[in-house]
Amino acid sequence: MQVITSYGVGRVLNSGHPGYKKGDLVWGTTGCEEYSLITEPETLFKIPDTDVPLSYYLGVLGMPGLTAYVGFYDFCAPKKGENVFISSAFGAVGQLVGQLAKLMRCYVVGSAGSKEKVDLLKNKLGFDDAFNYKEEKNLGEALKRYFPEGIDIFFDNVGGKIIDAVLLNMRLHGRIALCGMVSQYPLDDPEGIKNLMCIIYQRLRVEGFVVFDCFHLFPKFWDFMLPYIREGKIACVEDIAEGLDSCPAALEGLFTGRNLGKKVIIVSQE
Ligand SMILES: NC(=O)c1ccc[n+]([C@@H]2O[C@H](COP(=O)([O-])OP(=O)(O)OC[C@H]3O[C@@H](n4cnc5c(N)ncnc54)[C@H](OP(=O)(O)O)[C@@H]3O)[C@@H](O)[C@H]2O)c1
Known part of the structure; x- marks a missing residue:
């Protein structure tokens, strides 16, 4: 044991x-x-x-905070006002990614698995919108509804079906940060992805990262984050x-x- x-x-x-x-x-x-x-x-x-x-x-x-920080700033290369989608947005990582994106005046939408989480994303964490992925029959269409002009940045915590749906909705030169695949961890046979051609057509950058490679950034991260927390600007x-x-x-x-x-x-x- x-x-x-x-x-x-x-x-x-x-x-x-x-x-x-x-x-x-x-x-x-x-x-x-x-x-x-x-x-x-x-x-x-x-x-x-x-x-x-x-x-x-x-x-x-x-660790989850640093994951959000390096994942968003280093791997998503965000620009002010871009369209950002976050899966598992009410998890420890997702809730911070969304708030960091709002600090950059991005348009931010998150998906989560209950009405309570969706309400909290919108009303407590300042997301522009959020939806319950369990209630959507067609995730691609749901994303079209929230992002009629497409997604610039996808921060993925979930993997599987959501990646295929997002690929169909990405804008030219978009970035996808692959942070986690919580939907795939319990599966013996992980799901495949069909819409990989969109990566070529839309000139996307798709990158996975592991936060342990970035632990030397903790002091810089705390200097950045503590003032926001003390001022109540990050919940x-x-x-x-x-x-x-x-x-x-x-x-x-x-x-x-x-x-x-x-x-x-x-x-x-x-
Ligand atoms: N790359 C790295 O270095 C790094 C570092 C830390 C974490 N991670 C990964 O990042 C992800 C987020 O971590 P976290 O700490 O924020 O997670 P968390 O707080 O542990 O949240 C887990 C959430 O995942 C959602 N979930 C579970 N099964 C799902 C499924 N089948 N489909 C969709 N959503 C599902 C659930 O929320 P709902 O109610 O919304 O379904 C659950 O509350 C995880 O995949 C984790 O492994 C990666």
């Missing part, structure tokens, strides 16, 4: 490492457990500021559960869409 690894926030109780001392607040790769023995301290980061909730270092200021919706016992259900919930924003489990109170 093995402890499930995850991202966690904790306080150093004892350290033989010169970079960490008792009492330091850290976040990084930990076990889903009350006490972790960290054998690879390079996977930890000291928490530089404590005037924001510590859980933010698991979401908007942590972070968290779905908080209490107790280690809630871990299995929380994990399962990511694949059924039960989480409402970044899933956080409180193992012990500060």
Whole structure:
């Protein structure tokens, strides 16, 4: 039996490492457990500021936040006012991508799997529009409705059918950032994509990226993001559960869409 690894926030109780001392607040790769023995301290980061909730270092200021930041700015190469579509837009990554795109005055539409998420995208996170992909019979037509002039940027967290639908709606010289494929992870036989010719006709750039290659950017990312959070210009919706016992259900919930924003489990109170 093995402890499930995850991202966690904790306080150093004892350290033989010169970079960490008792009492330091850290976040990084930990076990889903009350006490972790960290054998690879390079996977930890000291928490530089404590005037924001510590859980933010698991979401908007942590790995998902950096994913949104590098994915959007570096891989989507956005320009002011462009048309942006985000799949799984109410997930930890998607909700930040949308808000970053709004800061650039883009027109932003997200897809999500429930009415509640769609309402929150529009009314809390400032998306221009959003739709429930589960209620759309034809995703391509739905996208035409929201983007009559086409999509410049597609930030994909889902993969599968949505990529085919988006390819039919991309504008000339559009960019597609492949961030995640949550719809494909549980499948033994992943779905194929038919409309790849659109990549040629529309001169698209399609690029996958992995955030671990960009961890050196954390200090720059925090300098950028913390002022927005402090000023309330970036919101972070968290779905908080209490107790280690809630871990299995929380994990399962990511694949059924039960989480409402970044899933956080409180193992012990500060
Ligand atoms: N490239 C990288 O370095 C990197 C880094 C971090 C994360 N990722 C990937 O980025 C994606 C987003 O991560 P996250 O942390 O934002 O996700 P998250 O908060 O864990 O959200 C997961 C959401 O995915 C949606 N979903 C699940 N199954 C689906 C399906 N079959 N079709 C459509 N939507 C489905 C559900 O929302 P609905 O209710 O909307 O269905 C669920 O709430 C994931 O695929 C993740 O693996 C990649």
